[in-house]
Amino acid sequence: MPNSNNKEGHKHFMIYKPYGYLSQFINNGQKQNSKKLLGELFDFPNGTMAIGRLDEKSEGLLLLTTDGKTSNHICSGAIEKEYYAQVDGSITNEAISKLRDGVEIGFDGKKYITNPCKAIKLKDTPNFPERSKKIRDERHGPTSWVSITLKEGKFRQVRKMTSAVGFPTLRLVRVRIGNILLNNMQVGEVIEVKRVIQ
Template sequence: MTYQYLLFYKPYNVLSQFSASEDATSALTLKAFIPVPEVYPVGRLDRDSEGLMLLTDDGRLQHRLSDPRYGHPRTYWVQVEGDPTAAALAQLRQGVVIRGYRTRPCEANRLPTEPPLPPRDPPIRYRQSIPTTWIAMTLREGKNRQVRRMTAAVGYPTLRLVRWAIGDLTLGSLRPGEWRSISPDEQRWLRTMV
């Protein structure tokens, strides 16, 4: 059987599902962007998060990438309010307690420059007196709203959250709302995950 694997740049304020839920009937869903039948998202992104989603009809791969036991890396570019200290970044790397749970260690580093992302619609709030900083965080687990809760736990609330990569798969040149099939090289990487 030939499986389909798609990469999608989920825009802000889009649900990472194909059907609208009762509490969010006015929100756009994946159906508005992806006309390919029988593919399903591998994992989720919150409505107020943006970035890379993998969709497939390969149930085995979907299970493997979604199961926390396997801990595949996901990299996020996170714009936070303020200027995180070295101690705050060290705390993120070691894991922080959120809702009674200690997160696994992760990678957390300040990005040297603002990442080349398209502007968000609507834009994030801007406050002249408070700087913002971009950090890259690579996690190997995915609890609900985990990145946002982690940055808040160390004193730097998340303003914008973009998933840049799932393992070796990246947004690359995709723009918000665009999707594409993965390349043969990307398929080879995915096969190593199963």
């Protein structure tokens, strides 16, 4: 069946980005082999680019495409991105309210107020694969999980937001971009998809 998203032979992928990988294909002048790059996970076609980024210590759903228009659309601020953050401490209702309303973070050397967003404390611990680098254990105090859904995406925004309300992020996993879900993907898994978000 023909696909409107693939008229020019573009390729699209969803991957579960592992902890410790950069959301890029080129080392940008860093020492050879000093950083893990996406190209180590799969034989991607030339011209493949990450749509947005997850920082090196973050995990989860990342979309890749060879189509610049698709990338620009998803990065335009119109598409929801949902993150599950494991935070240090038992997050309070007051902190959740502050996250929803918008908090002040630093961005590009300036102060920035985040847009109102969706934030809820998760009742149950998500069933993610164990991270390659161990999270600190419960002997150092309780942790809790929160779902944060944004349309904007400033650098390290979720981490800065939870720190701003007094609950630093210990682990961050992106679970959804628009209607595309991480679901039960395994760490490092790559799935070629016919289309990404319209």
